[in-house]
Amino acid sequence: MSALRFIKEQEISGTTSVSITDVFSSDFDVYCLTGTNISSNSSSHDNVQARLIDESGTIKTSSYDTAQQDGAPEAAISAILGTNASSFGLGSFMTSDLEPESLAMTWWIFNPYSTSSYTYAYWQGGGTLAGLGRMRKGVGVLKSTDRITGFHIYQNNTARLLNSGHLRVYGLSIN
Amino acid sequence: MALGKLIQVDTYTVSTPVGSVILGGGSSGSSGLNVSIDTNDVYMVVWYNVHSSVDAEFWFRVTKSGTGDTSANYDYADKLFNPAGFGRRGVTGDTKTHLENISLQSNQEQGNGISYLYNFNDANELSYYTYEQSNRNISGQSSAPVGGCVHTVRSASDGVLFTLSTGNITHGTFTLYKQV
Amino acid sequence: MVDRSNEFGYTPSSPSQTKNNTGVFSVGDVTDLLSTKQYGGSVELIAEESYSVAKGSIDFTSIQEDKYDVHMLQLHNIDFDTGSYNQPGIRLFESGVLESGGVYRLSRQDLFYNNTEQTSSSTTDTSIRLMVDLGTATAETRSLYVYLYNLGNANKHSICSFHGVASEGTTKMRVSYGSAMLPQASTVDGIRIFPISGGNFTKYDIKVYGIKK
Numbered sequence: 001m002s003a004l005r006f007i008k009e010q011e012i013s014g015t016t017s018v019s020i021t022d023v024f025s026s027d028f029d030v031y032c033l034t035g036t037n038i039s040s041n042s043s044s045h046d047n048v049q050a051r052l053i054d055e056s057g058t059i060k061t062s063s064y065d066t067a068q069q070d071g072a073p074e075a076a077i078s079a080i081l082g083t084n085a086s087s088f089g090l091g092s093f094m095t096s097d098l099e100p101e102s103l104a105m106t107w108w109i110f111n112p113y114s115t116s117s118y119t120y121a122y123w124q125g126g127g128t129l130a131g132l133g134r135m136r137k138g139v140g141v142l143k144s145t146d147r148i149t150g151f152h153i154y155q156n157n158t159a160r161l162l163n164s165g166h167l168r169v170y171g172l173s174i175n
Numbered sequence: 176m177a178l179g180k181l182i183q184v185d186t187y188t189v190s191t192p193v194g195s196v197i198l199g200g201g202s203s204g205s206s207g208l209n210v211s212i213d214t215n216d217v218y219m220v221v222w223y224n225v226h227s228s229v230d231a232e233f234w235f236r237v238t239k240s241g242t243g244d245t246s247a248n249y250d251y252a253d254k255l256f257n258p259a260g261f262g263r264r265g266v267t268g269d270t271k272t273h274l275e276n277i278s279l280q281s282n283q284e285q286g287n288g289i290s291y292l293y294n295f296n297d298a299n300e301l302s303y304y305t306y307e308q309s310n311r312n313i314s315g316q317s318s319a320p321v322g323g324c325v326h327t328v329r330s331a332s333d334g335v336l337f338t339l340s341t342g343n344i345t346h347g348t349f350t351l352y353k354q355v
Numbered sequence: 356m357v358d359r360s361n362e363f364g365y366t367p368s369s370p371s372q373t374k375n376n377t378g379v380f381s382v383g384d385v386t387d388l389l390s391t392k393q394y395g396g397s398v399e400l401i402a403e404e405s406y407s408v409a410k411g412s413i414d415f416t417s418i419q420e421d422k423y424d425v426h427m428l429q430l431h432n433i434d435f436d437t438g439s440y441n442q443p444g445i446r447l448f449e450s451g452v453l454e455s456g457g458v459y460r461l462s463r464q465d466l467f468y469n470n471t472e473q474t475s476s477s478t479t480d481t482s483i484r485l486m487v488d489l490g491t492a493t494a495e496t497r498s499l500y501v502y503l504y505n506l507g508n509a510n511k512h513s514i515c516s517f518h519g520v521a522s523e524g525t526t527k528m529r530v531s532y533g534s535a536m537l538p539q540a541s542t543v544d545g546i547r548i549f550p551i552s553g554g555n556f557t558k559y560d561i562k563v564y565g566i567k568k
């Protein structure tokens with residue numbers, strides 16, 4: 001039996017933020033999350049951030065340490081850094097724009113369900129926006145031993161909606 | 176119908192402190208399964224929740240016939256992702272790949288990562304691997320060297336070894352997969 | 356779907372069960388689990404090709420782009436016969452037509468054995484440049500993984516990310532990672548891998564996977 005196991009999918013349709021809940025459990029310790037075909041309803045591009053959700057359904061809004069590289073095809077690579085931040089960082093789930101411009105990401109998440117460990121993650125992806133593009137590669141940790149069961153993305157500007165795409169979560173089995 | 180192609184080969188979870196963990200490596204493997212990297216597939220190694228008994232460097236080596244290779248033949252380059260600012264390393268002739276500096280579970284200073292292994296089974300090629308991590312180091316900083324390494328001797332590698340500069344590995348799960 | 360959960364083998368831990376677990380999947384069990392994407396694992400091999408004779412490009416034209424939102428390539432042990440500063444590149448087929456115009460965008464980080472680095476950025480590339488060039492030494496190989504996203508969606512741009520290692524001889528290793536985009540709303544139904552500076556492959560083992568959706 002192959003080791004990467006599908007857990008859940010969340011379709012994105014007309015919301016400022018999207019949660020995929022009840023995906024992290026005692027079944028796995030390492031997860032892969034993909035975001036594909038994601039666009040917004042606005043031609044004004046907007047950063048999309050990532051957060052985690054605990055078992056009570058609370059979106060965690062503090063205690064993230066993060067370091068990202070923001071690569072622009074029309075420029076150089078710059079750093080996006082955060083300590084005790086409110087999310088995994090500005091644009092940690094890329095930047096959204098109006099279709100056909102879109103984003104895609106792959107995240108690896110470690111130990112979310114454990115109450116003896118913080119939750120760790122790294123990610124890489126890219127997207128097109130404003131007639132240009134972006135690379136994003138990042139690393140982060142939520143410095144909390146709360147039991148984490150879900151994942152959340154949101155746009156900075158609540159007037160803009162994420163209106164297409166999917167989030168999918170897979171568990172990496174260890175037998 | 177295409178079936179899943181990421182196949183677990185070996186795994187070991189530290190239950191009592193150990194000096195090192197070997198995945199693959201035949202009879203030297205920590206799991207006792209007596210398996211090796213013995214096909215020309217790409218392999219994937221995953222480690223997480225790795226802690227040490229004291230502040231220590233966390234090291235990665237290839238194994239040759241089940242023994243961790245300690246020769247000065249590891250060349251690696253990486254970007255250090257750290258909220259305090261990015262760093263960079265380019266190292267030649269090291270005796271290991273230095274993945275991170277980790278510490279006690281009580282300090283929440285641990286290592287987590289994924290590595291893809293290339294050419295390991297080919298005696299005429301160099302063993303290559305990438306690594307991507309998310310850690311918290313002995314300074315309590317989110318930290319992660321992200322890059323890759325080349326073992327600069329043309330010979331087959333049959334496994335991987337994780338160890339520390341000092342002390343024991345007290346926690347951690349280490350798993351080897353092949354992508355067929 | 357008929358609930359046969361009391362029959363399946365559970366790992367790593369078993370629930371409290373009131374009936375013996377047979378640990379055997381019937382054809383019906385498999386059919387049911389396939390319908391919910393719970394059987395067989397999510398990394399599926401679509402195509403593969405290994406070196407047999409020198410060739411100037413490798414095309415994968417049956418990539419099941421309607422079935423997968425995420426494709427993963429493993430480019431393993433790549434080498435060329437034209438060694439002067441060459442690197443592997445990707446071009447994409449859009450509805451069967453190869454896109455070779457200056458439309459690809461790239462942001463790439465390169466890291467070197469001697470603790471130096473460079474970045475490569477472009478909005479007008481004619482292909483996706485996956486790794487920094489290697490020089491002219493013999494036996495220079497590259498290995499990397501590549502993710503390709505959104506290929507089958509005609510209304511979206513296609514996105515790529517990658518991470519790999521290479522060595523010029525035994526003394527000059529380097530790492531490249533980055534992302535690239537084909538900013539055209541199109542259905543991508545094929546992938547070409549080729550040496551950007553010309554010549555032929557002399558070594559390769561390439562596999563194309565789909566991550567099941």
